[in-house]
Amino acid sequence: xxxxxxxxxxxxxxxxxxxxxxxxxxxxxxxxxxxxxxxxxxxxxxxxxxxxxxxxxxxxxxxxxxxxxxxxxxxxxxxxxxxxxxxxxxxxxxxxxxxxxxxxxxxxxxxxxxxxxxxxxxxxxxxxxxxxxxxxxxxxxxxxxxxxxxxxxxxxxxxxxxxxxxxxxxxxxxxxxxxxxxxxxxxxxxxxxxxxxxxxxxxxxxxxxxxxxxxxxxxxxxxxxxxxxxxxxxxxxxxxxxxxxxx
Numbered sequence: 470x471x472x473x474x475x476x477x478x479x480x481x482x483x484x485x486x487x488x489x490x491x492x493x494x495x496x497x498x499x500x501x502x503x504x505x506x507x508x509x510x511x512x513x514x515x516x517x518x519x520x521x522x523x524x525x526x527x528x529x530x531x532x533x534x535x536x537x538x539x540x541x542x543x544x545x546x547x548x549x550x551x552x553x554x555x556x557x558x559x560x561x562x563x564x565x566x567x568x569x570x571x572x573x574x575x576x577x578x579x580x581x582x583x584x585x586x587x588x589x590x591x592x593x594x595x596x597x598x599x600x601x602x603x604x605x606x607x608x609x610x611x612x613x614x615x616x617x618x619x620x621x622x623x624x625x626x627x628x629x630x631x632x633x634x635x636x637x638x639x640x641x642x643x644x645x646x647x648x649x650x651x652x653x654x655x656x657x658x659x660x661x662x663x664x665x666x667x668x669x670x671x672x673x674x675x676x677x678x679x680x681x682x683x684x685x686x687x688x689x690x691x692x693x694x695x696x697x698x699x700x701x702x703x704x705x706x707x708x709x710x711x712x713x714x715x716x
Contacts, residue, residue, distance in 0.1 A: 472552045475499075480559045483534070487563075492533035499537075500544045512536060516581040520633060521603055525582055534564040535583055547576050554711045561588075569610065571712035573705040574598075588612070589642070591712045593705035604654055605637035611703045612640045616648045624654055641676065643698045650685075661698065663691050 475498050482491040489506040497503045514535055517527060527535070538560050547553050554573055561568040564583045569590035580586060580600040589610035597617040600606055604622030614620075626632035636655035646652065646664040653671050658664065662674045665681035665688075674680050677691045693701065704712050 472546070472549055475546075476552050476556060479537075479556060483537075483559050483563060487530050487533040487537070489529065489533060492537060495537055496540055499541060499546050501540060509533070509536075519581065519603065520631070521582065521635070525584055527584065531564055531584060534560050538564070539579075542577050550711075558711070573711050575705075591704065593712075594618075595705065603633075604635035606639075607637065608640045609642035609644070609660070611643045611698070611701075613645045613703055613705070614640075615646065618646050618648070618650050618652070620652045622654050643701060643703055644674075645703070661691055661693065661701075 479495045479498050482495045485491060487495065489510040493504045493506045493509050510529065512532065514527070514532060516522060538557065541547050541553060541556060553576070557574045558572050561572050561574070565586045565588065566584050567587035569588060569592065571591040572588060573593040575594065575596040577596055578594045578598045580602055582602040585602040585605045586600060587606070588608040589612070591611045592608050593613045595615045598614045599619045601621045601623060606620055606622060620638050622638050623633050623635045634654070638652055638654065639657045640646065641658055641660035641662065643660060644658045644662045646658070647666040649666060650664045650668045650670065652658070652664070653669065656670050656673060658670070658674045659676035659678065661677040663679040664670055664674065664685065665679065668681050668685040669683045670680065671684040674685070675687070677693065679688050679691050680686060681688050706712070
C-alpha cells in the first residue's frame with residue numbers, strides 16, 4: 470500500500486470520529502498490531518492523572534487522537550514528511566482547542582493538555598518541542614518554535630508540591646523562539662519578537678524585540694527593514710510546503 474493511500478484511510482477515520490474501534494484501525498495502519506478496541510478504551514494518558522484533569526477532561530476521541538499523535542513518532546512513518554506532517558495537521562485540527570491552516574510539526578513534539586492549545590495559521594514547531602499547556606498556550610499566525618523549545622504554564626510550591634499555580638503563555642504573530650529556549654509561565658512574547666537560542670524567558674517580551682540570556686533580557690530590535698511582515702518568509706519548509714500563503 471502506498472503511504473498516500475494509508476494517509477487517506479487514516480484521515481477518513483479521523484474525520485469519522487476517532488472512537489476506540491477507529492483508533493485501533495488507525496494504529497494498525499501505522500504499523501502497530503491490531504489492538505482490541507475495548508482494551509484501547511481503557512488507556513489513560515499522563516495528563517488524565519493531573520489535578521486539572523477534572524476541569525479539562527479528554528473525551529474518548531481526544532484521548533485517541535493524542536495516542537495516535539504519540540504513536541506516530543514511534544514508527545518509521547514519522548520520518549516521511551509527506552505522510553507525517555499532513556497526519557499531524559489532521560490530528561491537531563480536532564485535538565487542539567483551536568488550530569489554523571498550515572500547521573507544521575516535526576518529530577517528537579509533545580504536549581499534555583492539547584485541549585488548552587490554540588494556534589493560528591502557519592504555526593510551526595520543529596523537532597523535540599515540549600508544550601506544557603496546563604495554564605493555556607496561544608500562538609499567533611506564523612509563530613515559530615525551533616528545535617527543543619520548552620514552554621511551561623504552571624509552577625509548584627516549594628513547600629507543597631501539590632500546590633500549583635497556572636498562568637498561560639502567549640506567543641504573538643511572527644514571533645520566533647529559537648533552539649533550546651525555555652518560556653516560563655505567564656509570559657507574553659510580542660508580535661515579531663525573537664527569543665535567542667538557549668534563553669530562559671521569565672518576563673514579557675515587547676514587539677519586534679530580540680531577547681537573549683538567562684534570564685532573557687532585551688538586546689535590540691529585530692532586524693526587519695520591510696513594510697509587510699510577509700517579507701520575513703517565516704515558513705518552516707524551504708518552498709512553503711504544507712503551509713498556506715496568499716499575497
